[in-house]
Structure formats: C-alpha cells, structure tokens
Amino acid sequence: MxxxxxxxxxxxxxxxxxxxxxxxxxxxxxxxxxxxxxxxxxxxxxxxxxxxxxxxxxxxxxxxxxxxxxxxxxxxxxxxxxxxxxxxxxxDTDIHKVMSINDLLAFGTDTRYAIDSIKMITLDHKLADKTGLPEGEEWLQVLGFRRTENEGVPVGQSEYYINRAFAAVGRILLRHQGPIFPLIEDMFGQSVCEVHQQIAATLISKALSAELNVKENSAALEIRRSYKIPDGRILQVTVNTHPASRYRHSMTLQRFRS
Structure with missing residues (x-):
C-alpha cells in the first residue's frame, strides 16, 4: 500500500x-x-x-x-x-551527462528576457546558416535581450526560432516568464528528448553593438541550441549572442569505470 x-x-x-x-x-x-x-x-x-x-x-x-x-x-x-x-x-544505471535538459530549465534564471518582436518569418540563406534549419521554411521568430535584475545593460541577445506547428505559443509569450520549451511541451503534449549545443566565436555587428553597448566587431560567443522531440522534428532553435566579457562557459568532466 x-x-x-x-x-x-x-x-x-x-x-x-x-x-x-x-x-x-x-x-x-x-x-x-x-x-x-x-x-x-x-x-x-x-x-x-x-x-x-x-x-x-x-x-x-x-x-x-x-x-x-x-x-x-x-x-x-x-x-x-x-x-x-x-x-x-x-x-550503474544513471546516465552521466555534462548538462542535462533539466539544467536548461534553470539556465538564465538570474536574468530577465525582454521580448522585442514576435513574428512568422521565412528563413533566408543567412538565417538558415545561422540556425541550422532549412532555407525557405516558415518559423516563428522571437527576438529580445536578456538583462540581469540589477543591471540595465543586456548580457546578450536571445533569438528563438519555433517550429511552425507550435507557433500558437506566440500568443502568450508576452505574459510568460522562464524558458519557452517547457511551455510548448505542456501546450502541445510534446517532450524534448535531445538538445544539441554548438558554441562558436563571432563578431558583434554594428546594429547589435549599439544594443549591447560594445564596440562593433568586438569578440562575442554565439551559443546555438537545437531542441528535438522523439519524432525527429526540431521543436525550437535558440541562438544566444554574448559579448566575450559577459559570458563564461564552465564544464567538468569525470571518468566513470564501466
């Protein structure tokens, strides 16, 4: 009992x-x-x-x-x-991961995300290369900046590209706080099973330099995450751009005997 x-x-x-x-x-x-x-x-x-x-x-x-x-x-x-x-x-039965999907729920909770725009777009060649998604497809684009609670200067730009099948989530994003993918999971009965992360060096564009208050062409890190559901579809892609001085990635690797 x-x-x-x-x-x-x-x-x-x-x-x-x-x-x-x-x-x-x-x-x-x-x-x-x-x-x-x-x-x-x-x-x-x-x-x-x-x-x-x-x-x-x-x-x-x-x-x-x-x-x-x-x-x-x-x-x-x-x-x-x-x-x-x-x-x-x-x-013996645990799966050892450097970062779990659950860790992404807590990621960025020390910042607030201010949305600037939400709209459907057709991916051109430049955005297709940036997101890793097929050129010519329609996705819901959400653009905004993350700021700390105590500082007015943004820590970086966050771009969301949400699968058109789940674009209805856009209607409530302005009232939502926290990560977006759990909201999509709950609304549509989906479950993210895999997140692929890619970190690359980049340069701050002229337009972005003004928003982030840094010099044009200064060093930055671009973190792209692709969220996949069990049927193989990409639920969303996020692209976060951080000035080099405002982001640090830390990782601990452990050896486990089989």
Missing part, C-alpha cells in the same frame, strides 16, 4: 526575493523535503490541487515543478496513481 503524505501548511512562494521562476522555487522546496525524508521512498506526494493551494500558484506552475522532479529521477507520475517518490538511481 502506498503511503499518502499530507501537504504542508499553505506557504506562498516569495518570487520577489528570488531570481528563480516560481516552478523552480517549488521544485527545489519539494526536492529538499524528499532528500530530508519528509516524503520517503514509495510515498505519494501531495496532489496538484494541494500543491497549488500550498504554494498559492497555478496548476501549470505545479506541473512544471513536478516535471523537474521527474527529470531528476526523484519521483514518477502514473495516471490515476499520483506522484510517487522513487529510490535513488545507482551509479
């Missing part, structure tokens, strides 16, 4: 005191409780309704928080059975 654990008392999340989006705050709080044994292995954690009431958030926020926990292997959800705490995965 699965043990049901009651929800804690209502305690709204304090987004104003955190740079993390609400779903990440909720996920981290639940994760801490799981690690500390509040919800032991095999126990049911509170229902979506109970968690909505506890954190004073929407059902969408709760579902995103639970998605984070599932991707970390802390819980599993079964239709009609609720969300159950799972035992820790052993080193």
């Amino acid at each position: 699965v043990k049901k654990i009651s929800s804690s008392e209502t305690k709204p999340l304090k987004s104003a005191n955190s740079s993390r989006p609400l779903y990440m705050q909720a996920a981290l709080e639940l994760k801490e409780e799981i690690v500390n044994g509040v919800y032991p292995v095999g126990a049911l954690i509170p229902t979506e309704d109970e968690l909505c009431k506890r954190f004073s958030v929407s059902r969408y926020t709760v579902r995103e928080a639970l998605r984070v926990l599932r991707e970390e292997g802390l819980v599993s959800s079964r239709r009609g059975a609720g969300t159950i705490v799972e035992p820790s995965r052993s080193r």
